[in-house]
Amino acid sequence: MKQFFKYVLATVVGLLVFGIIVAIFGTMSIVGMVASGEATKNVSKNSVMVINMNSIVDEQSQPDIVSKLTGGGIETIGLDELLSAIKKAKTNDNIKGIYMEGGLIEMGLASAQEVRAALEDFRESGKWIVSYADVYSQGSYYLASVADKVIVNPKGMVDIHGIGSQPMFVKDLMKKFGVKMQVIKVGQYKSATEMFTEDKMSAANRQQVEAYVKGIWDNMVASISKSRDITPEQLNLLADSVTMMMPTEALLGAKLVDTLLYADGVKGVVKDLLGIDEKKTINQVSLEEMKGVKGPRKDGEEIAVYYAFGDIVQNGATGIGQQGHEIAAATVCKDIEKLAADDNVKAVVIRVNSGGGDAYASEQLWHAITELKAKKPVVVSMGDYAASGGYYMSCPASWIVAQPNTLTGSIGIFGMIPDASELVTQKLGVRFDEVKTNRHSTLGGGYSRPLNNEEIGMLQKEIGRGYELFRQRVADGRGLTIEEVENIAQGHVWLGQDALDIKLVDQLGGLDDAVAKAAELAELKEYYTSSYPAAPGILDQIFGAASKGTNLDEQMRAVMGDLYEPYIMLKNINRRQMMQARMPFILNVR
Secondary structure (H helix, E strand, O other): OOHHHOOOOHHHHHHHHHHHHHHHHHHHHHHHHHHHHHOOOOOOOOEEEEEEEEOOEEEEOOHHHHHHHHHOOOOOEHHHHHHHHHHHHHHHHEEEEEEEEEOEEEEHHHHHHHHHHHHHHHHHHEEEEEEEEEEEEEHHHHHOOOOOEEEEEEEEEEEEOOOOOOOOOHHHHHHOOEEEEEEEEEEOOOOOOHHHHHOOOOOOHHHHHHHHHHHHHHHHHHHHHHOOOOOOHHHHHHHHHHHHOOHHHHHOOOOOEEEOOHHHHOOOOOHHHOOOOOOOOOEEEEHHHOOOOOOOOOOOOOEEEEEEEEEEEEOOOOOOOOOOEEHHHHHHHHHHHHHHOOEEEEEEEEEEEEEEEEEEHHHHHHHHHHHHHOOOOOOEEEEEEOOHHHHHHHOOOEEEEOOOOOOEEOOOOEEEEEEOOHHHHOOOOOOOOOOOOOOEEEEOOOOOOOOHHHHHHHHHHHHHHHHHHHHHHHHHHHHOOOHHHHHOOOOEEEEEHHHHHOOOOOOEEOOOHHHHHHHHHHOOOEEEEEEOOHHHHHHHHHHHHHHOOOHHHHHHHHHHHHHHHHHHHHHHOOOOOOOEEEOOOOOOOO
């Protein structure tokens, strides 16, 4: 028996020692990976920066040590790191050009506009850009069209087909299960609820969707037309012909591409531009490596750039349907208070990319930004969306900058309560009884009965008060009368370029323009920027991975496609506030 316990104890000790050794080596690996990522990178002479556009472009880079260790996850590029890399490459004498590997990029329409402008600026500095792809999606071609040489595989494709919107309606599907949505809203253009209550677009919604889809496409066509020397009329004819079905020779004849080459032949083009011998290796610098390349010196005063993107909620979510991309008011308001109290921060740029969310949370964000503006200049830089709740939190800023393709406005409120009483009581045979102390003690149960007319009337008044408050906040922030706001409100979604004309925004441009304006308002001659909130540390990444979405979530996104967002909206509906300030549109360049 002694021998048995002796062997068991030895085994346990051995396992513990093995575990400790594995942990030590694992920690060393993690530290090594982080150190290599943060190490200063010396760029070799005659180098090329390489951008892999076959990826997802998100608003802000999110370090993910867990994905690096496991090899899991979908490659995501932060818009901030992409723009920073292009800017560094422009000023670095050792980098002679950019090589873009085209693909099936996924990014927002205003983000694409900002990246393209950065690439144009790089090219105007006297450096060159070469783009190659086996298959160009419409989004990747929009970016690639700025290049000096656009190359496609001889058997490849270029996809230009225009922009369309296909809203989904699930009212009849829900009816089959005995579920319906009880909706109270203000604003004839407030169409986020139509998915659950209608079987087609309302006339007002169709009008606004047609307007901004056409405006975005016209902007894209104008940019491609200028770069490729193809008239807008010719481009629209090509889009009508569905270019992905054309032979590559026809693409060459239409001036969409410059050369037909296989991947190995592109190296020769790049080497010619670098002026190096065919046998020499091309010096390459990746986006990851560009993080370690020194940029301009940080002198002067600090301007904080705070990234706020995703759904607006009061408190953050966990599990499936949440990957850290939320504007949790409870957290963001505290961050903004710290920036207000930090005397080293002379001005704040808030980068907003949100289609809205909880109305109460939006009000809290409005208050925090109003208090911040009382102490220092606040400039909002709008990304792909700054609509509904996203506009609510933006309107008190000292100055608002938007891209022409930004979707903004959507000043309106709605309430949506699911009624599953038919499913539960009739289809499933569940019975309810009740005991209550007051007239409406069982209001909002959702399983035993629908709302009655009196309860709907009370909620309608509450939604109306919410709309009036939203409208007043916009009027106060933008220096408009209530009547002027009402004329452009009603839930109407506007393109950034149109929002400029109706005084919802002050300037068209990107993040750099917003930073420059913040410096002007703060009367700063020399300044540098710092990004907030701070990136999570190693331990936060490791121990927070389980609560920030899962690989299952990523797989569901990939499998469900456009069905994923409605699913998540339904899944999370019970934890969201009844009163919402959000828009329904999800438009990506693909």
